Amino acid sequence: MTGTTATSAETSSQRLAPQCLYIGGTWRLPAVDEWIDVLNPATEERIGTVPAGSAADVDEAVDAARAAVAVWAATTPENRARLVNALADELERRQDEITDIVVAEVGTPRRVAYWAQVGLGIVDLREAATASSQIAWEEPLRNSLIRREPVGVVGAITPWNYPLHQITAKIGAALVAGCPVVVKASEVAPLTAVALMEAADQVGFPAGVINLVHGYGPVVGEALASHPRIDMISFTGSTAVGRRVLELAAQTVKRVSLELGGKSASVLLDDLAGEEFERAVTSTLRACYLNGGQSCNAQSRMLVPRSMLADAEKVAAAVVADYCPGDPSDAATKLGPMVTAAQRDRVLSYIRAGLEDGARLVTGSAEPAAGFSTGFYVEPTVFSDVASTARIAQEEIFGPVLSIIPYDTEDEAIMIANGTHYGIAGAVWSADQDRALSVARRLRTAQVEVNGGKFNSAAPFGGYAQSGHGREGGVFGIEEFLEIKSMQL
Numbered sequence: 001m002t003g004t005t006a007t008s009a010e011t012s013s014q015r016l017a018p019q020c021l022y023i024g025g026t027w028r029l030p031a032v033d034e035w036i037d038v039l040n041p042a043t044e045e046r047i048g049t050v051p052a053g054s055a056a057d058v059d060e061a062v063d064a065a066r067a068a069v070a071v072w073a074a075t076t077p078e079n080r081a082r083l084v085n086a087l088a089d090e091l092e093r094r095q096d097e098i099t100d101i102v103v104a105e106v107g108t109p110r111r112v113a114y115w116a117q118v119g120l121g122i123v124d125l126r127e128a129a130t131a132s133s134q135i136a137w138e139e140p141l142r143n144s145l146i147r148r149e150p151v152g153v154v155g156a157i158t159p160w161n162y163p164l165h166q167i168t169a170k171i172g173a174a175l176v177a178g179c180p181v182v183v184k185a186s187e188v189a190p191l192t193a194v195a196l197m198e199a200a201d202q203v204g205f206p207a208g209v210i211n212l213v214h215g216y217g218p219v220v221g222e223a224l225a226s227h228p229r230i231d232m233i234s235f236t237g238s239t240a241v242g243r244r245v246l247e248l249a250a251q252t253v254k255r256v257s258l259e260l261g262g263k264s265a266s267v268l269l270d271d272l273a274g275e276e277f278e279r280a281v282t283s284t285l286r287a288c289y290l291n292g293g294q295s296c297n298a299q300s301r302m303l304v305p306r307s308m309l310a311d312a313e314k315v316a317a318a319v320v321a322d323y324c325p326g327d328p329s330d331a332a333t334k335l336g337p338m339v340t341a342a343q344r345d346r347v348l349s350y351i352r353a354g355l356e357d358g359a360r361l362v363t364g365s366a367e368p369a370a371g372f373s374t375g376f377y378v379e380p381t382v383f384s385d386v387a388s389t390a391r392i393a394q395e396e397i398f399g400p401v402l403s404i405i406p407y408d409t410e411d412e413a414i415m416i417a418n419g420t421h422y423g424i425a426g427a428v429w430s431a432d433q434d435r436a437l438s439v440a441r442r443l444r445t446a447q448v449e450v451n452g453g454k455f456n457s458a459a460p461f462g463g464y465a466q467s468g469h470g471r472e473g474g475v476f477g478i479e480e481f482l483e484i485k486s487m488q489l
């Protein structure tokens with residue numbers, strides 16, 4: 001991805017490219033004629049361009065959103081939920097088309113992109129619309145009336161890894177709460193956000209309720225985070241950038257919610273055997289490799305009783321054989337390319353760090369995956385006998401790299417699981433559900449899968465510690481965007 005000036009010689013895939021920002025219900029040219037190329041990570045071809053927006057564009061979008069505050073807050077929660085549901089309907093009609101865009105700009109394998117990328121985005125909106133009816137918008141408390149009101153204009157800054165879901169998880173809740181939004185999508189994968197705006201335009205939200213400003217983080221992201229007329233920032237991305245957003249937002253004492261990085265652990269207990277053990281290893285690997293390992297809640301550490309280490313390696317190696325890197329648009333592919341050359345290089349540098357720190361390579365390589373003339377491919381990689389303090393066991397890699405860490409006692413396993421700066425997700429596996437649950441209660445992390453418990457889109461999603469604060473999903477997600485007023489009668 002590079003900055004360019006737009007040319008008239010567009011490729012056929014340029015039909016994916018927008019030419020404008022979406023502000024106040026119309027598509028507008030940016031204030032400055034600078035553009036960002038969007039690359040397909042499998043082919044390295046340019047598939048579109050978006051404007052590199054400026055602070056002036058942010059000002060316009062904030063003006064449009066502010067102008068919509070009173071109108072939007074005055075609509076009933078039922079009407080807001082109806083429009084959010086209509087947006088979900090519109091996305092459902094375009095699910096195939098948007099899946100193609102996600103595959104092209106992120107490199108997620110198509111069959112995963114259809115449900116985990118676009119399907120989840122649709123579910124986010126429906127959950128928010130449903131949960132709206134569970135909010136006590138006004139309720140008595142002794143001699144008081146407690147009222148929940150929209151926080152105001154929300155700036156939503158999002159990453160590239162799930163480019164629809166990361167936006168819909170925020171705007172579904174914010175819109176239902178009664179807040180107009182200004183979205184800044186990732187410059188790495190901004191085309192999905194354009195499709196979302198086209199769908200929103202079709203649905204007919206009042207002008208200014210949804211706005212999109214493309215651009216680079218240090219320009220558009222920082223203008224949003226420090227903007228005096230934005231009331232709240234909802235940020236998803238890396239911990240380093242989250243820290244910067246928090247600093248800038250502090251100047252205006254904005255409310256900030258942060259969904260940041262992770263280094264989640266799957267803990268296999270010593271009573272597992274046979275098929276249950278295999279299921280635990282297989283499921284952990286799948287949760288590590290989903291979307292090429294580019295998920296904040298990737299289970300990138302697997303904690304295994306020392307006596308079971310060899311068995312875990314054997315099962316893991318067999319599962320990985322199924323994850324040959326390949327063309328993400330091919331229905332059979334399970335592992336696509338990394339999103340950018342920089343991301344590929346970052347993953348390879350961590351694999352080298354694993355080797356330097358003495359971890360044992362079960363499978364994988366510190367070289368780019370062989371056999372590709374284009375694309376940012378890496379080999380699916382598993383390390384074993386990893387020290388819990390090693391860099392690959394402590395830092396977020398954001399690629400298909402699993403660290404198997406041996407432990408001797410249950411207490412030690414819990415200490416290792418809790419021994420990073422992060423706390424997004426995790427898993428516990430045991431032959432005894434009560435034992436698994438008691439270990440899950442001791443994990444300092446915001447989501448835990450107990451014996452393969454399924455993802456629940458109404459359950460709160462967020463992070464402990466440096467994985468952030470605030471929650472998304474269902475009622476919890478809407479509450480983030482509400483002020484609480486008490487009127488004494």
Ligand code: NAD
Nearest residue numbers: 158159160185186217218221222237238241259260261296
């Ligand atoms: P990133 O932090 O580089 O970028 C995220 C967004 O912030 C982008 O839109 C970017 O343009 C913007 N940004 C960059 N610099 C900025 C600045 N100085 N001020 C304001 N905004 C700025 O993250 P990424 O590489 O896009 O995404 C990967 C990261 O996101 C990983 O760390 C991952 O764990 C995290 N993530 C977290 C969750 C979660 O729910 N906790 C979900 C997905 C991804």
